[in-house]
Amino acid sequence: MYLGRTTLSKFLIQQLTDIPGASDLGALLVDVAAAVKAISAMTAKGALGGYLGEHGGKNVQGEAQHKLDVLAHELILRSCEWGGLLAGMVSEELEHPYAVPVEYTRGRHLLVFDPLDGSSNTDVNVSVGTIFSVLRHDRPEPPGVADYLQPGEQQVAAGYAIYGPATMLVISVGKGTHGFTLDREIGNFILTHPDLQIPADTSEFAINTSNARFWEPPVHRYVSECQAGKSGIRTRDFNMRWIASLVAEVHRILMRGGVFMYPKDSKDKSKPGRLRLLYEANPVSLLVEQAGGRATTGNQRLMEVRPESLHQRIALILGSRNEVERIERYHAEYESGADRPFTSPLFNERSLFRPEALR
Numbered sequence: 001m002y003l004g005r006t007t008l009s010k011f012l013i014q015q016l017t018d019i020p021g022a023s024d025l026g027a028l029l030v031d032v033a034a035a036v037k038a039i040s041a042m043t044a045k046g047a048l049g050g051y052l053g054e055h056g057g058k059n060v061q062g063e064a065q066h067k068l069d070v071l072a073h074e075l076i077l078r079s080c081e082w083g084g085l086l087a088g089m090v091s092e093e094l095e096h097p098y099a100v101p102v103e104y105t106r107g108r109h110l111l112v113f114d115p116l117d118g119s120s121n122t123d124v125n126v127s128v129g130t131i132f133s134v135l136r137h138d139r140p141e142p143p144g145v146a147d148y149l150q151p152g153e154q155q156v157a158a159g160y161a162i163y164g165p166a167t168m169l170v171i172s173v174g175k176g177t178h179g180f181t182l183d184r185e186i187g188n189f190i191l192t193h194p195d196l197q198i199p200a201d202t203s204e205f206a207i208n209t210s211n212a213r214f215w216e217p218p219v220h221r222y223v224s225e226c227q228a229g230k231s232g233i234r235t236r237d238f239n240m241r242w243i244a245s246l247v248a249e250v251h252r253i254l255m256r257g258g259v260f261m262y263p264k265d266s267k268d269k270s271k272p273g274r275l276r277l278l279y280e281a282n283p284v285s286l287l288v289e290q291a292g293g294r295a296t297t298g299n300q301r302l303m304e305v306r307p308e309s310l311h312q313r314i315a316l317i318l319g320s321r322n323e324v325e326r327i328e329r330y331h332a333e334y335e336s337g338a339d340r341p342f343t344s345p346l347f348n349e350r351s352l353f354r355p356e357a358l359r
Helices: 008-015 022-049 067-080 119-124 209-214 217-231 246-256 277-290 321-336
Strands: 054-058 064-066 086-091 109-117 128-136 157-163 167-172 178-183 188-193 204-206 239-241 259-262 294-296 316-319
Touching: 008 022, 008 178, 008 188, 022 067, 022 109, 022 128, 022 157, 022 167, 022 178, 064 067, 064 119, 067 086, 067 109, 067 119, 067 128, 086 277, 109 119, 109 277, 119 128, 128 246, 128 277, 157 246, 157 277, 167 188, 167 246, 167 277, 204 246, 209 217, 217 321, 246 259, 246 277, 246 316, 259 321, 277 294, 277 316, 294 321, 316 321
Parallel strands: 086 109, 204 239, 204 259
Antiparallel strands: 054 064, 109 128, 128 157, 157 167, 167 178, 178 188, 259 316, 294 316
C-alpha cells in the first residue's frame, strides 16, 4: 500500500519543494524526529530504565522537573545543535535562549519546544508528548530574545510527538496536517494519517472542571449548556474528556474532533492563562488550523497574538470550528453585555455555579 511506503524523509522532499530554505527545514525536522525516536525508547522503558520519578530540580516556571523532562530536553539539544541548521533554541526547561555552540555552524532557523508535555503522567503510564515549533531567523547576527517573539502565523513548521501504545509524529509545514507512525522494526516514521481533518461539529469537550469556580462567565455558559444535554438549548448530549496532557488532548481532537479548553481564569490573576504561547499554544494551533479547526484565546485568533516574553502564558481554546466559534461568540456577547442577565437551570441557588461568582 502506498501510505505504508511513504517515509518522513520522502514526504518532506515532496512537501518542501517550493518553500524557501526547504532543504534546511527538512533536515531540521529529520533531526527532531531522531530525538523523538530516542525519547520514545526511554518512555517505553519507564521504570525498567530508571527514568521515572522527579529529578529534584525545578524549571523556569517553578514546576518540579521529572527525570524524563531533563533527559528529553538534553536529547533534543544534542540532536539539533550541531547540524548547521539552527541559530538557537528555546525550551520550557531553560530560562534563557540556548545559543548554538560556537564550534558549530549557525543556521537560519529557530527551534522552540516543550521536551515532554504532560510529564507528570509518566508515573501512571498515561500518554505524554513532545511539542515543537520552527521559526525563521534571517539576520546574520546571533538571535536575541526579540527574535523568538514571533506570532504563531509566522511559524514555518510545527508538530508534536505522542508516546502512547504507538509513537506518532504529527507535523505541518503549512500544507495540511499529517500523521506518521514509528515503525520500530525499521526505525522509520511512516505516513499513516495524511491530510487530517477535524469535523466542524462535535459533541465532545475537554476542560478541567476543578477550576470551574475561577472560570469567566462565557466559559461557564458554554459548559453549562453542554452539561444540560438534550434537555437544554443544545438539544443533544455531550461527553467530557480530560487527560491533563495537551498533546493527548490535541491528538484526540485531530483523530475524531472535539473541543479543548484551558481558558483564562481568576485563580492566579497574574497569569492570563496556563499554557505557554511559544512552544505549546502556537504549534498546536497551527496543526489544528491546518486540519480545518480553529484556535482562539476566546477573544482573539491565537496565532495573531504577538508574544511579549519567552515563557508567556495564554488562554487556549481549540478544536472543531463551529464549537470554537460559538465560544468566541459567547465571549463577544459577554464583553458587550448582550448576554446579561445570563440565566441557566444550572446556575440557581442550589448550584455549585452561583451567579454572583461569575461577576
